[in-house]
Amino acid sequence: MKAETRGALNAPRGDLRPSSGLRVAIIHYWLVGMRGGEQVLEALCRMFPQADIYTHAYLPAKVSPAIRRHKITTTSVGRLPFAPKLYTRYLPLMPRALEEIDLAGYDLVISSEAGPAKGVIAPPDAVHLCYCHSPMRYLWDQYHTYRNGAGLLTRTLMPPLAAKLRSWDVVSAARVDAFAANSHHVAARIRKYWRRESTVVHPPVALDQFAPVAPEARGDFYLWAGELAPYKRPDIAIEAFNRLQRPLVVIGGPGRTVRALSAKAGDTIRFLGHAPYDVLKQHLAACRALIFPGEEDFGIVPVEAMASGRPVIAYGRGGALDTVRDGETGLLFRDQSVEGLVDAVTRFEAEGLEDLDPMALRDHARQFDEASFVTGLADMLAAEGIAFEPAPGAPAA
Structure with missing residues (x-):
């Protein structure tokens, strides 16, 4: 959007409007747990303590106090039966629910997009910045993977529903003034599917929560950690370490997936399920290396491992x-297969x-801290005519 179409909010950089005086709305796809997207939302809440939050589904007990202290309003989807548990079933209704949100009076709208969030209709003088964790995978690059793994009814309904949702997804991208992508990988997909350019702003990682340990405190095991989703390829890790006969600790769930993978695992593989956060931190600092065989949009766990000195x-x-x-902070392998991972672990050990x-x-991981995230978003807001002014105690740009 050209500067002259947005009035005072697009004043020259020497006359930026301070963010502290703005009404801010944050649109987050759903709030039913604390994962990477919710960690970004927490950082946004610290940047804009005055912000109101809108979301499709909300489970207060599953999100942090930093998020709960904000005014949180659910869309019409949130009023449907069992929405906090069945929200994915209501995906076709989410575009209309977003467009029903009345954002009159807000000066800055920030959408946090991985599910439908960016499709709100912002006021004409408001700036709409979208922080994109990922274009919806189940509509675009992972569509066939999700469909092939679904039940008969879902496989039947997906083609007509997905076609309509894709059209809306592309149209709604035009409503956004500026896109922030969480990685260059996501930026490429934004360009591919929405034909929009974006600025890479890596998500914030809580580096102060992690620290290296002395060599004598380390173990003789490798670590796989995260949600045991198929696209993260835990199956590759299990089979590779069966062949290698090396110790592997697996942290993550859900339980039914743990049980299925356990049936295929040998004696050298140990499953801890959904372990407490302190247990995860201990294992990140003590492992020989983190095993990360999936293709992620960004992937916070590798940064946490490096912040732990591994x-x-x-x-x-x-x-x-x-x-x-x-070769500097680990090893990258190009063949996403059991053989590829076996070769990678072998080379990792041979090359010391x-x-x-x-x-x-740890020094390498510092570039992904919250201060870098805030600086990246502050620069984008300045380009849109808004000068970020941190609240007392909030991270500065």
Whole structure:
């Protein structure tokens, strides 16, 4: 959108409007747990303590106090039966629900997009910035994977519903003034599917929660951590470590997937399920390396591993290309298969990458801290005529 069409909000950079005086609305796809997207939302809440939040489904007990202290309003989807648990079933209704949100009086709208969020209709003088974790995978690059893994009814209904949702998804992208992408991988998909340019602003990682340990405190195991979703390829890790006969600890759920994978795992593989956060941190600091065989949009766990002083063995596509430096902070492998991972672990050990300097790994991870995230978004807002002014105690740009 051209500067002259937005009045005072697009004043020259020398006369920026301060963010502290603005009414801010944050649109987040759903609030039913604390994952990477919700960590970004927490950072946005610290940047804009005055912001109101709109979402499709909300489970207060599942989100942090930092989010709960904001005024949170659910869309019409949130009033449907069992919406906090069945929200994905209501996906076809979400576009209309977003367009029903009355944002009159807001000066800044920030949509947090991984499910439908950016399709709101912002006031004509408001700035709409979209922080994109990912274009909806089940509509675009992962459509066939999701459909092939679904039940008969879903497989039947997906083609006509997805076609309509894709059309709306592209049209609604035109309503956004500026896109922030969480990685270069996501920026490429924004360009491919929505034909829009974006600025890469990596998500904030709570680096102060992680720290290296002394060499004698480390273990003799490798670590896989995260949700046991098919696209994260835990199956590759299980079979590869069966062949290697190396110890592997797996942290994550859901329980039914743990049970299915356990049936295929040998004696060297141990499952901890949904372990407490402190247990995850201990294992990140003590492992020989983090195993990361999936293609992620960004992937916070590798940064957490490096902040803990441990290297990463990652599939060399997606967000890992933004975070892992081959031979310097870990190892990237190009063949996403059992054989490819077996070869990668073998090379990792042969090249002595286990002995990379823990403090150098931690220093590398610092570029993904919250201050960098705030600076990136502040620069984007300045280009839209808004000067970010941190509240007392909030992170500064």
